[in-house]
Amino acid sequence: MKQIMNVFGNRYNSVRTNDCDNGRFESFAANRRNLTRQFSIVDSFFHQRKEGERTRYPKYNFFLMAVGLILICLGVMSHMCNPYMLIFKWKLIFENGGEIFELWRTPPVDLYIKIFLFNVTNAEQYLEGTAEKMVFDEVGPYVYRELLSHENITFYDNGTLYTKPSHPLVFQAHLSAGHKEDDVFYLPNIALLSIAQVASKHNYLIRLPLNLLIRQTKTVPLEKQTARQFMFGYETTLTTLGNTFLPNWISFNKVGLIDRMYDFDNDFETFYTGVDDESLSGLYESYLGSPKLAQWEGDHCSNIRNASDGTKFKSFIKDEEQLLFFRKSMCRAQRMVQTGSNHEVDGLQATKFVFEENALDNGQIDARNKCFCRKGQCLARGLIDVTDCYYGFPIALSYPHFHDSDPSLLTKVIGLHPNESLHSSFFMINATMLQLPRGLRNRFLFYLKYLRIFDRIMYFLLLVGGSLLLLYAVIRVALSVSLSLTSNNISRKNKKISKSERCAENRRHSLLKNNSSKLEKGSVQEREHFLT
Template sequence: MRLKSCCVYSVGVVCILLLIGGIAMVLSQVFQKLINNRVKQEIVLVNGTEAFSVWQNPPPPVYMQFYLFNLTNPAEVLDGAKPSVVQIGPYTYREYRSMEEVKVLENGTKVAAINPKTYVFVPNMSRGSEDDLVRTANIPAVTVMEKFQDHSVIGRLIADLMRSMSVGVFGTFRVGDLLWGYEDPLLKALKLLVPLDDHFGLFYKRNGTSGGDYEFLTGTQNYLDFARIDKWNGQSSLNWWSTDDCNMINGTDGASFHPIITKTEKLYMFSTDLCRSLYAVYESDVSVQGVPGFRFVPPSEVFANITINPDNAGFCVTNDTCVGSGLLNISVCKEGAPIIMSSPHFYQADDKYVQDVYGMNPRKEEHETAIDINPLTGLLLRAAKRLQVNVFLEQMSVFSQTEKIRTLVYPVMYINESVVIDEESAEKLQVVVTEANVVINIPFIVIGLGILLGVAFIVLICHQKGPQSTAAERQPLLAS
């Protein structure tokens, strides 16, 4: 009889717990939806919100590191040998990038702003100084040669001028000049004949200046539009590439993302350095200063050749100059300069480019672009944008300096633009994430307590003792 009662009570308790569990699942989804709706309402580009403050003045420090490749065998390269380079640096700069001239547009659905960036050299985070010398490709000279290689008369005149000035394919430059600008002697001489800027630098006119005029969507109408670029320099699309898809301006500027991010979505970004939009996909879960996040990285398909990714055909400058996988020819947006972008050390590029230059050692952990984002808020936890600047070199019959040179993509330098969430911001975000997790898990906490109480109830029922028999009930048995 006691066993039967135990079984009945156990079945009853299990049924009740199953019912509670079902209710808990439903309540958890309801609470999750309530939290998501609250986040969507609060993370908008509206003055007075925390999201607006972080967008306008990002608190974590941003650092820009420059690594340059010093050429050790210039004479041999001009005679047809492979280049041999040695990486030097980093030359580290603190980057300041607050949004300025912010204006509210179209009833608060958009904001206009410029994003000037200022760089300040940080000696104690650098290996070397701005006065270091580096031997590398002479980009102004190569650009001039590329521009006039099909003009035999003018080309020969420029070739004679270059010889008289001892200007060649390669040159030695002060690091600070190569980065921020210097008066180039060849350009200065040509300026007497052609109107052009006689200064050159890889980041010339980019210290303390804006990368363009932006119009951002605020996310008030759709949370997915938070900080998404609607227009850049007054245009809603680009005009450098040959297809509408390649000319699209998609996503944010890479510094902000919408909240409620899922692992299955693509995060789009527009890069002025690459003159195009690109996307990143989920790679893994991460934790940065105790805050959970998702790591997103650009897949190899983004920069794959047209055989692997036909959608990239629009990025071919002309039909006969499609570069291989992992490369992007951006000469169309760099005033004809033969600049080709890639990941550092040709990471994820065709192996040919790695083998063409001694000193290339691509490594995922050092050369991959990666973004770690808190999925609830869309806030950056950690990011590293890594890009390499290369120059296309080839033989040009008009210029005798190039008559034996190999056709190759020559690496000049690469950047690592990085940020890690500061301690104060991480602590604030930890509180938000913890509170959200507690609210979402309240139903499961309740069912956990219910299970413990149910198990305790069953144990008590099944182990309680039966009633004791009296002396009168035992007497006949003894008498017998």
């Protein structure tokens, strides 16, 4: 019995109480340390050691690192996607209520037209034949404000819109340097010259009554007229007769040069909205239902597609890119080229565009312009025959004072003095001009200048801010790891001391228990002996 109890006690002690004596406790602790997760920098983002234990909860380090990475990604995306261009493209598309569309439909810019007339100072002598050349005297300017607008707009599903143009002119006396519309000069009789030109193509029965009427009324090619009569026309017997004998020729009862140039009553136009290509918004898709002008042959001379009417030019212009400009009064689309010089206009950068060299050449220098010769007959360089654009009127267009024209033209008249700085045409293309209204100017300054600067600042702020947050998180983790390792070493030393004390306590407890068992066994034996 005693041996059995001793064996049981030894088995029990070997499992439960003799770990310290046999060195098993130390080996078990070592194995446990090897099996458990070790402390690391990555681990510090999710856990924090506290007195040798790990507590799981959200960490500021992880949050800062995540925010830093997000900011860096946003900075890279802003540089790649360019938010400024996204906003700019969105603004360019024409739609009802759109900001750029409303500016195009009714431009708030004051557009002024300066008209200079040439008074024939020797008209009587020239008509009598005593003077070989006409003598011109330039008078003006007569300034008119053009109230440009696009009316009756209809949007189509193919990315275009239909509109009827409106260009009424209002005389600005305070800007006309003292000139008045009732000033009288010797000027060409447009009605007589036009009727004579048209009648010359008809048979004798048509020409005879016209010739009799001209002789009876003593109408002459050069006559006294007011400035307004010459520009906007007045009722005459000739125009009334023209309506009677030539009903298919004209539908108006007065003939004025500017009045015919600005006659848009029956015109309609189609423009791109920018849905398919933002850069083309506000540019011509067709005029009078066709992308080509009927009076010219060949794409080079007749094409007006992608041209601007001056309200809005093409967007995202590249270096050396040419632009097209079309106005009905010009009877053609003019190509404009960059001069390579940039200018600052009201705080904004603008590029200077001019009409291409020899633009009014009729094939003499540039063979492509041969199609501007009407019915195979070419005028001198610098003149373009626009008879078919003005109801058969014998009219040719040129630059002022025959600038950039055949020098022989200047030998036929007296008083013209071409000057490139005064008589050449150019455009400063950007979103603003010197006379933009304050509110509109500030708006364009924000879109084209400040928003672009803000975009760059935001890009650098995102990158720098994200990098700083990420760096701060890494430094914070590094310091946390250093402090944790130090505290862990101290904790291990304390654990060694506590383990040795615990083993000594266990040994004392075992000895006391063994002694108690022996005493108890001895008492039992004595009791049995007494009973026996």
